[in-house]
Amino acid sequence: MKLDRINIKTGIGIVSLILAFIVPVILGINQYLLTVLIITLVFIIYSSAWNLLALSGQASLGHAAFFGIGGYVSAIITNSLGLPPIVAIFVGGFFAAFIGILIGFTCIRMREWFLAMVTFGFAIIAHTITTELPWLTGGWDGIPAKRLISVTITNYIMYEYYIMLLIAVAVVVIIYQLTKSRMGLALEAIRENELEAKVMGINVTKYKLMAFAVSAFFTGIAGALEIHHFGYITPEVYGMDISFWPIIYSISGGLFTIGGPILGTIVITFIWEILRTFGLMYERFILIGVILILIVIFLPRGLVSIPEKIKRSHP
Amino acid sequence: MMNKKYGILFAVLVFSALIAGCVQPPEGEVKEIKIGxxxxxxxxxxxxxxxxxxxxxxxxxxxxxxxxxxxSGVDMQITLVKGDTETSREGGVKAVTKLITEDKVDLLIGGFSSGITYADQVVASEHKVPFIITGASSPIITRRTDIDTSYFFHHCPTTDDYPEATLLFVNDVVKPMIYERFNFSADRPLRLGVLYQDSKYGEGVYEGIKKAIEKHNLGIEIVSAEKFKMSETDFRTALTVIKESKPDVVYPAAFLNEQTLIVAQGRKDVGLDTIYLSVECNDDPDYYTGVERWGEYSIQESRFSPYAIPSGPIHDAVGKFKEDFKNKWGTSPSMMGASTYEGVYVAAEAIKNAGTLDKEKVRASLAELAMPQIIEVMQNGVITFSPDYRESKFELYMEQLRWDETAGETRPEIVWPESIKETDFVLPDWYESGSS
Amino acid sequence: MDLSVLLQILVWGLYAGCIYILLAIGLNLIFGVMKVVNFAHGELLMLGAYAAFWIYTLSGINPYLIIALAMILLGIIGVFIERLCFRPIMGTGKLNEIFLSLGLIYLFQNLAALLWTTGSRSIHSPYSDVSVSIGSIRLPLDYIIIIVFTILFLIAFQLFMKRTTLGRAMRATSQNREAAALMGIHVERMDMLSFALGSALAAAAGSLWLISGQIANPYMGSIPAIKAFAVIIIGGLGSIPGAIVAGLTLGIAENVLPLFIQSFVGLFGVSMSFTAWKDTIAFFILIIVLVIRPTGIFGEKGE
Known part of the structure; x- marks a missing residue:
């Protein structure tokens, strides 16, 4: 029985992956649709990265700091060193990871609320510093960023989509492997009870820092991918909404799970776009607020837990 | 575990793709001009x-x-298509991509907030779609070099234009009156205090102030320049520092909510009794309601006002526009609305002149356009885009706020330039100059 | 810089500090009793300010008299928030509290924007034209009243906590919830009461904010709330004297420090304005304090 279910899941996964890969083939090169999908993929990477940090019990309210740093570093080095964006995004990621470790050092001893405030503060500090360094970052004007694939190439948007898809799949698989590894188990133990984890001989500092570094790395890559898609970066990239979206996506999809951030990003984006067609604005945010509250209270494991809930109530 | 979520992920992806595929508009035989x-x-x-x-x-x-x-002999109707940027970069890129690739618009008009417009421009430039920008104030819009900007036409004043007009007015009108009353010698520079928003807009105005002083060799000295964070509500410390620098005139580069508080806190709490200047975006009914009596005699730079109408050739057109707008929508139009309204006329004229909807020909036609001003005063009375950076040049005017007993609020009256003014500038009795 | 300018700026900082203290004490109270941190506390300040605005606009009475009404109204709202939102998730982990607060922030801000637009609202204090001058320092009468009000609130609060049965019961609950429950204290009622009182104090802060000539809009709460968190973190969770000291310090520091930095870099020939760094400076202080002492300066051990 159990084996069957796993097989079904695997089947759905494989079929869906194939579908995702042939979307451009079925529907032709539809630039609008691919743009929407690309932005969704960026946020899938971003939310998954945020969720990994949350797995260690550390909820960041300022992940836009890493998103923006990744973007800026990647834009700056493509412009000054002439590196191709596909290489530069990893440099951006590494730099974000480096900053992540520094921030992690200040945070690891802190309790959840303190950590939330301090990370929130780091996004504000990153914003201030960026605008005060116009010679490097272009200040408020921002700087252009090379497109991931040059627009002179025919159907560049399709290649962009495939690159994003590959990176997203790779990131999700890596994060999946990490959570199944020693590190994932350690992080879970730390989240459940830090003191106990310590007694069990888990090096809490090391694993918490690792979570920070890996999460910041992937977040930096997501930020770099986004700005290389947009072709321009401005300090708006540090906005509060950019910090909060991955939280909303992860919680509604399912915290601490692999599928949660993915499902959450897609469902919320979908709801968001539909509400947009009705011309609602504040109502959309009110709905987001209500969804968050209801999910935290009634569905703490997010949307991915619905099937199991149904199963349990109808055995 | 993972795969099931993938399943849902891709099912939804495919679902949304199918929906998008279904709503694709039919390729048109209809003779219409599509504007996004x-x-x-x-x-x-x-x-x-x-x-x-x-x-x-x-x-x-x-x-x-x-x-x-x-x-070219065929009468075509204009169809407008909405492109909602959601006030975010992600929303802007999605909206512009949809307008261009799905709705297949012939031309774009609008663009508000420079940070968002920068990203929108990349898409428009890639597809070579003419874009008349009527709501973003950064001069970079048509000066950036990373993309081909020849398709962008900037039809609203930039952060370089506001301070240039404002300071020319201060130099021509305000300075002589202060100097006469306080017996200052002519070689004493006018002392200017600047309080600007820490943003693209605020910094742009501050840079514009410096450029204007240098360009026209104005006898104006910046004695203090303080920054504040966007949506700040407590300006007392910054105003105290500015007061200490003894300015003759204070120029805040702020949004409506901030400008209201700066003027009120400056006069009420800090006792900085000076002439406050103001950038055009604050010429809005809410400003006059919010600033109460504290705004009396302050200066408002503008190009389209809710209350004042410039005398001269466009007087009647402005009145008619306001009335039509009110009849149709029940509200009063704003400045960004005015330039967008003109933008549609500019587009129509350019397409008529081009005689085709071919984007390259429309672009060329826009570049050569010269048409009479519509509801905003243009330099030389003509809307035309400068050959270098494709910017139309507005004749910005200055209003002074006067107390209106019947309204119970202040009302703006145009005091500059000479050609369209309604009344003369007055230096109030309570005005205190800076140090001699 | 002139001493008189510095003193003048100290006055502005003192006022800012008062608002932070009122917010921080409410937060601290809720935390003490329930061990819950309400990140949406700034939205209670916002709702309090709107309550004051509407009562004032509809009745036209002296704005200082309506503070009490706004406080009662927000106290009731606070009880609802506690019962409907925080009660169900108590004990399910601290991350949930953070996320729930985030939902409340979205809900309240946009509900306010929907109901009352994003336009700014203000109240006209009858004393706004009056100010007392001491030397070259200006003290608007409203500021003096606000500072006096804050002191009165603090004294009343302290008396309530120390001298009344209810106050003692709340303190007992903060110290040891289980023991308090065993002693017959209705701890759930204490939760409600703490939320009501905390919300009422936020409403007082919001009303005073509005009366002092600042404006109300749906997003006004976020920055003061962040400052209030900084205050309780620096002052130590649960410590009332800590909150007072930290509140005043932060209010003054964020107004004065930018000028010191400006003068300092001026020595090196750099001309730069730091007044826009107010929030950034608050966070720098916060981070430095936390790195040195992860429990805050006056922090009590344990949760």
């Missing part, structure tokens, strides 16, 4: 965005009612 209006219809700047859309609709209906646009 890029504006923040939702999110932080939705009030402005809605206003831009409504003004554009008004213009398009007027043109269509007159039989549309004559394109």
């Amino acid at each position: 209006i890029v504006a923040p219809l939702t999110g932080g700047a939705s009030t402005t965005g809605t206003d831009m859309w409504q003004s554009a609709v008004l213009a398009a209906e007027e043109i269509n009612a007159r039989g549309g646009v004559n394109v």
